[in-house]
Amino acid sequence: MQKNILIIGAGIAGCSLAHFLANSGWNVTLLESEDDIAQGGSGNPVAAIYPKFMLNDEAYNDFMLKSFRFTTGWIRRLGLNEGDYRFDGAIEILEEAYAQKLEINLSRKITNKENFFSLINESILNKYLIESNSSGLFFHQGGWVNPIALCSHLINHSNIKIVTHQKIKSIEKSTDQWTLKTESQKTFNSSHVAICNASSVSQFDLTQHLHTDAFRGQVNWINSTTLQMPPIVTCDEGYLAPLIQDKHIFGATYAMNDFNKDLRKSDTKKNIASIKKIHREFYNHCEAQESIHGRVAWRASTKDRKPYVGRVFDNQLLGKMRVRELARADQLPWLKDLYIASGFGSRGFTFAPYCSSVLANLINDNLSQEDKKTLNYTNPERYRLKKMSLKKVASQIFKV
Structure with a gap:
């Protein structure tokens, strides 16, 4: 049986997801509204990739660490041209007291921390030609990537078809397939759909509640x-x-x-x-x-700075259910074969590749325990569930 999916949006999220799915046997059609891929936030001349940690948000730091480690290792293995990426370090200048507190917190979390980060000292400042008297952290595996080169490399696959100038107007579900209609009256059909179009994710009736x-x-x-x-x-x-x-x-x-x-x-x-x-x-x-x-x-970007990655509810089924029926995660009325990857903010090139790999595993029904933890964290329906006083369910949609 052929596996087909339409992906809306050809930035880093859409291109990454297309890459992972094509490599697992899917036929992917990437639908892009502009005249080429990576024309939005994914089209800057360079993307800095380094882990931006918070002082008092352990869950965010765990997510950041997983994303950073996955993405840097994955880019190294992709076979990009040498001039299109480099991970030989990145410096984050911080107030000295903040940097020291962060260093203490991260030291508890990160094994072999001396290979991962260091407090900036005079030797590092001199080596990397930074103004003296600066403080902060040096991340040994930080660096940068050429966004357009990366996105172009990801979609260079025989299973991936790119169709540009396609502004999707609506998404509808019939018995066994999704139908996408464009502003120019063109129609695309597929058994599966993934919405990866950044801040435009809320333009559709099915996802209008996903504010960014x-x-x-x-x-x-x-x-x-x-x-x-x-x-x-x-x-x-x-x-x-x-x-x-x-x-x-x-x-x-x-x-x-x-x-x-x-x-x-x-x-x-x-x-x-x-x-x-x-x-x-x-x-x-x-x-x-x-x-x-x-x-x-x-x-x-979302309000809580956590991306939307996963599935959304069937609005019709949700409207018929009572709150107490939604108190069990296994009773949640998910839409079948529709997926979301959006809201990555300024950390898109750190978060999106990792999250797209997890989303591909969800689509392939091949989730690891770490994948489930990530999808609990990025659950696109977390706001709706919290408004129903189901905060615990919102963060535990998968048992881990």
């Missing part, structure tokens, strides 16, 4: 200089990437539900200011430029 905020982000870059520059990703209020394709890329701004597509000089100034403590000479160099290139894109 669109965060406008502007990045900037200038051509290579004669300055000695940090050879690894360095993050403070903004980030500064090493020389990639003759560009030094830095950013990014973060404005909620701001849909201005134009480059803003005010945002360029914000990005320049954000790297002042990373590299003063480069900051001065940027300040002296008459014009600086850049790009604007939007990232979809």
Whole structure:
């Protein structure tokens, strides 16, 4: 029996899911509204990949650690060109007291921590040409990837078909298949559907309750200089990437539900200011430029900063059920063969590959215990269940 799936959205989430499913025998059709893949938040010149931990959120830190370790190891094995990624370290500049508290917390969680991260010291600052008197953490396996190169590599598979210029208007279920209709009156049919279209996930009747905020982000870059520059990703209020394709890329701004597509000089100034403590000479160099290139894109983020990955309820069945009938996880009215991967925010290239691998395992009915823990954490229906005072059920949809 042939396994067919339609995936809406060809950013990092859609391309990753297509990759995992195609490699497990699925015929995948990627439907993209733009004229090419990776045209939204997945189309920036570089994606910094390093683990951003919280001081008092152990569940988030567990999720971050799993995602980071999976994604960096997976990208290393993919066979990308050497110039399209590098994981030789990343620095996160933090206040000294915060960095020390974080180091203590992470030391309890991470075995062989000396191979994973270190507190920044004078030796690290000198080696990586960072301003003196900085504090923070050095992540030994952090780094960066070329987003478009990664997405292009993932969909280079005989089982994957890409169809661009397809703005999906509706998703409907008949007896044994899903029907997707486009704004241009074209129709696509398949037994399975995955919605991976970032902040547009709520445009459909079936998923209109999955609220996300669109965060406008502007990045900037200038051509290579004669300055000695940090050879690894360095993050403070903004980030500064090493020389990639003759560009030094830095950013990014973060404005909620701001849909201005134009480059803003005010945002360029914000990005320049954000790297002042990373590299003063480069900051001065940027300040002296008459014009600086850049790009604007939007990232979809949920209220609790946890992505939506998994399944959603059948709204008709949900409306007929009483709250006490929903108190058991095995009674939840899931829609069959419809899946969601959205709301990855600014950590898309860290979270999305890992989450897409887990989602592929769900679609293939091949979940591990760790997969189940992840899907409990990313349950797209967590808000609806919590509103019904079913908070415990919301985080325990799978037994682990």
